[in-house]
Amino acid sequence: MYSEELTVSATATTAQPRCQEKCGNVSIPYPFGIGANCSKNSWFNVFCNDTSSNPPEMSFGGGRDLVDILAEGKVVTRGWSITRCDTSGEGFRIFYGHNFTSSPYFLSQESNKFITLGCDNLGYFIGSSSYQTIGGCMSFCNTTEFKINGTKLAVTTNPSECNGFGCCSTPVPPLQEFYITTRHINDLGFLRDEPSTRCATALIADRKWFNLSSYQVKNIESADRDVPMVLDWVIEFSSTCKTGNVSANCGSNTECKEHSSGNGYVCECKKGYQGNPYLPQGCQDIDECADLKANPCDGVCTNIPGDYVCSCVGSSLALLIAVLASICFYQLHKKLKSKKIKEKFFKQNGGLLLQQQISSEEGNVEQAKIFHAEELEKATDHYNVNRILGQGGQGTVYKGMLTDGRIVAIKKSKKVDESQIEQFINEVVILSQINHRNVVKLLGCCLETEAPLLVYEFIPCGTLFQHIHDQSDNMSCTWNNRLRIATEVAGALSYLHSAASTPIYHRDVKSTNILLDDKYRAKVSDFGTSRSIAVDKTHLTTAVHGTFGYLDPEYYQSSQFTEKSDVYSFGVVLVELLTGKEPIFLSRPGEQRSLATYFLTSIEENRLFEILDAQVVKEGEKVEVEAVAYLAKRCLNLNGKKRPTMKEVTIELEGLRISKGQAFVQETHQEVECFIRQPSNLWDTGSTSTRYGSLENSVGLPLDDKPLLHNTSSYSC
Structure with a gap:
């Protein structure tokens, strides 16, 4: 602490469970944190160098010097x-x-x-x-x-x-x-x-x-x-909060946990409670009777939630009855309040509309289950941090087990804009009807919380991005597997574009949104930014969403998203499979950072086989590799009208596989097992959440120490 006489560090503060609470003599309370998954996001990451200096050197928020963390939403830097x-x-x-x-x-x-x-x-x-x-x-x-x-x-x-x-x-x-x-x-x-x-x-x-x-x-x-x-x-990002307007209503108070309050600028425990208002159960009741100097009582002091009662000695029985009555009344009031809040959120999030859709013959969505909040809270062990599978711009995904024993992924979404409720419910209905073996299945949702909870089937074997870029042993993605996965993903997108009851544009196709199941089959996931479109429409005019490196330049310039925008993003995935390179080169300036630009330039300069992954060159036949590369080139055409449709892409890829005699071949045991040994970030939940400097960083936590059904922490191919 730089001056104990002049400043006061935050008291009664706590870190995330299992996270380092101090750096030297400085307390590190959440939302700040030391280490992976210990802070709210990268802006609150604290780095503590306590091995080479005394007192330890600290930095935060992207490398700035940190001197101390004070109470009431303040930090000291240099x-x-x-x-x-x-x-x-x-x-x-x-x-x-x-x-x-x-x-x-x-x-x-x-x-x-x-x-x-x-x-x-x-x-x-x-x-x-x-x-x-x-x-x-x-x-x-x-x-x-x-x-x-x-x-x-x-x-x-x-x-x-x-x-x-x-x-x-x-x-x-x-x-x-x-x-x-x-x-x-x-x-x-x-x-x-x-x-x-x-x-x-x-x-x-x-x-x-x-x-x-x-x-x-x-x-x-x-x-x-x-x-x-x-x-x-500020704990929430809004234009008024950023100006330091403390009196402004800076947010929805969703960051302030039980027994705390705030205006979105900072949170604080309510009177009678102390602790960390940003953590679940962080604000604990103060036992006022333990400090009678601060809480004078001439009679019998009895602590109650958030306060205390002082009664005369001669009325102990009456006092006991009063205390028990007050506790019962408090519990009843709490249950009634909780029920009203759930009913409010259910209506606010379109629950009545969803019920109407489910019950109508026209909707025919019996498979879309409406879950209760308590059921999902129990399934995730009260949203234990050890159950987190991934975090990103669209929310947090938890691993859970339902009462029937099914392992699921439960996505805690961001709050839905009230003007978009009808569209959100329609998309839940549409996605629940999708039954394609290469699309992650939406099982249902819960609308009793402020932000809706979406329940998906659990896919255990990591992302395609991990398999391409984070290989840790001799077994890697073979050329046959790469070609098959590309075909499966193309088929899923083609289904969404042209075979679903209502066309659906994914809007965030990337290798981190392609999951692999225990048979090493591709599953397209994360429909957080997806949009359905009327059959007679050709495009959507929206605010630009997506991930740098995969984003269609034509969409970025016009704000008009078409089915060809998904084709461009798929083209980048194809290039990843061919080259083994990530979509953004952080070490290069300007346009040279783009894998797509690098790939197209290499083809123009007749250097294709110089940039391909070594295993692709070794195992793939030259004609096949050139055919896939040419297909990727057409997908990346800057003029969307000149790109093929996903249906055409699927036909070409299937044709290549059939020509190899692989159309209906059963892959061997070695090919179908997944080989990610320490899966993390299995669910990339944010449309703008990447490792390349887009709008937010995605952070993954390890799976449970005690798996729910089977151990998913070690696979080998």
């Missing part, structure tokens, strides 16, 4: 202290700053101040977009001088005050991007201009930390990260 000395009489201006845009952090207006030190110096801070001054102050000197730590500054009535003489200060707004700079007032053409050594310092610092009398003023040019600066953070 800011810049800049000093520039000028003896030439020519003006000077220097810039140092911070950029927290697109993050939940912003400069704390309450805790910081901007400070300028020096003679006749103008210090100010600016924004990045227009480079206009946002604020600042001037520090003056006269002919009399005084020294602090041997450095000449200016006369002041009280050296401990920043009153404008040699030192000035001003409040700062809640900025996310800002830069500090200095300029000598003489440069502006007024005040004295005699040559002298002119040193100017500017900094933004914790107002409790800065003290002029003890501050080590420097008389050499420097730019040091030695100043504690306080940042506020």
Whole structure:
């Protein structure tokens, strides 16, 4: 902790279960966390280097220095202290700053101040977009001088005050991007201009930390990260929260758990409770009777949930009856409240509409079951973190076991927009009717929670992405397996586009959304951004959703999604299967990062066989490989009209397999087992959740220590 006298760390805070609670003497409360799956998301990841330094070095939010985590939604990081000395009489201006845009952090207006030190110096801070001054102050000197730590500054009535003489200060707004700079007032053409050594310092610092009398003023040019600066953070991302508008209604309070409250800006335990308001059961009842100094009682003190009762000694029986009655009333009230909330969410999420669809003869969706919240809560062991299969932009997926013994994947979705309820219910009905062996089956849903819960069949053997890119043993994807998987995926997409009762566009085809079952068969998954379309329509005009590297450039430019947009994404998957390379090259700049661009350029330069995966070159016949490569090239055509349909793609791939005599061959035992030894991220739940710098990061947790039916943590092919 950088100053125990000036700041107070968050008390009664806890980390995620089984996660490191401290780094040195600094507590790391959730939503912050050390290690995989211990924080809310990557912005709250904390890295603790406690092996090579004492006290340990800490960083957070993408590599920024972390000094301390304070109560009430604040963290302390290191800011810049800049000093520039000028003896030439020519003006000077220097810039140092911070950029927290697109993050939940912003400069704390309450805790910081901007400070300028020096003679006749103008210090100010600016924004990045227009480079206009946002604020600042001037520090003056006269002919009399005084020294602090041997450095000449200016006369002041009280050296401990920043009153404008040699030192000035001003409040700062809640900025996310800002830069500090200095300029000598003489440069502006007024005040004295005699040559002298002119040193100017500017900094933004914790107002409790800065003290002029003890501050080590420097008389050499420097730019040091030695100043504690306080940042506020928000638990939800909205335009009002990002501005630091604490009084605004910043969210739906979904992040605030039981016995806590908040406006989306920060959460806090309700009166009578203490703990971590961001964790389930994080706010625990305080036993007020254990501290009678703070809770005076002249009679018999009895603790009750959230409060305590003080009664006279002579009425112990009456007190006992009153306490029991209050507890019973509280439990009854809690059950009734829970029931009303479930009924509210059920109606809010379109439950009545879904019931109508199920009961109607026209709907004919008996297989779409409506689950109760308690049933799914029990199936996931109260949504135990050890049951998490994957996290992403569309929600979190848990492994669960139903009362009939079936293993399922339960997706806790994001809240549904009320204007999209009817469309959401229609898509649930449509997806529940899909019965294709290469599409993950939707078994049903639960609408009694704020965000709907979707129940899918459980696919145990990982993603195609893992099999292509994370191989850990000698057994890899053979050419025959790659060709078969490509054919199966193409067939599933062709079915969705042209054979389903209502055409469905997937809108996020990628190798992490293709799962492999225990027979190594492909299963297309994650319909979180999928949309059904009327038979007489050719496209959807929507906000752009998808994953960088797979996103159709034509869709990105026009916002019109067609069936050919899925074809483009499938083309990228084909190239992954051919080359064994990931869809984005992080080490390359600009357009060179795209695997699709790299592949097309290589074909134009007649370098196809130089970029193919070694196993593809070794096992695939040249004619077959060239045919698949040419098909991928046509799928990646920038003009969507010139791309083949998924039905045409399927016919071509099936034709290749038939020509090899593999159309109906039973694969051997070695080919059908899956070989991911430590499956994680089995369910990529976010349409924008990837490892390549799209909108969110996806994090996977290990499966249960005690599997529900059979051990899925070790497979070999």
